[in-house]
Amino acid sequence: MGTATASDLGTDSVAVAMSGDCAANQGALYGSMNLARIFNLPVVLVTEDNGYAETTANSWPIAGPGMVSRAQSFGIPAVGVDGADVFAVEAAARHAIGRARSGEGPSHIVIDVPMFCGHDEGDTETCRPRGEVAQQRRDHDCLKICRARVAAAGWLDAQAIDQVEAEVEVEEWVEAAFERTRNAPEPDLATPTTNVFVSQ
């Protein structure tokens, strides 16, 4: 909310606040929604819903018809989006950011995403039904779906897509990124307040 308020004071920046479905029952979220609405803040609230808060499946702890209607009850336009469809996510984000920039205030996007791995390294994931991850990887992998859509639309042929995938899968890229980070200079002591206050 701070960044959104700062953005409201003389820039066309938009704050994007990401949270997971774990935050669905935190009072702070609804305090923030209320503030965003009454001050008409340029903020996009994003809830990335992977179905589980650690071991608790979200069919149980979220009372009522769901996150979208909760935001709507504050007068905030809200939409649910399939996170495996990158084009749908882009369209929803573009719409929400456009609203914020044109002075229409907050929006909420609830993105359903698959969960391909556990909450943390030690997560045994035994609370999940067997085969769920395999099914999600098969049917809800955003990269596979994007590839199929791009090919179907004729934007790139299969060979061009293979080439892109081969390029980004080269391990040296990752190694080089690590190397650059390790060798990067320490951050300037003047930077901690960047994006905390309005910076031009």
Next chain:
Amino acid sequence: MERKTFVSAINDGLRMEMRRDPTVVVMGEDIAGGMGAKGEQDAWGGAFAVTKGLLGEFGRRRVIDTPISETGYLGMVGEQ
């Protein structure tokens, strides 16, 4: 003195109190785990496993998984 881990000592302490007094409950996020989920229950026992196994002995009425709403469920604690 018996040597045991902190996790095991806390687990023993909770069990002893819950056996001694049937009105004692334990409440928190993922303390058994698996609420609403289709897989295994009590696979978790909390983030540090200190409540592992209590569900089997005391059941869901006394081993209460909560939503992540700390400021709310602190107010659920009370005495009759």
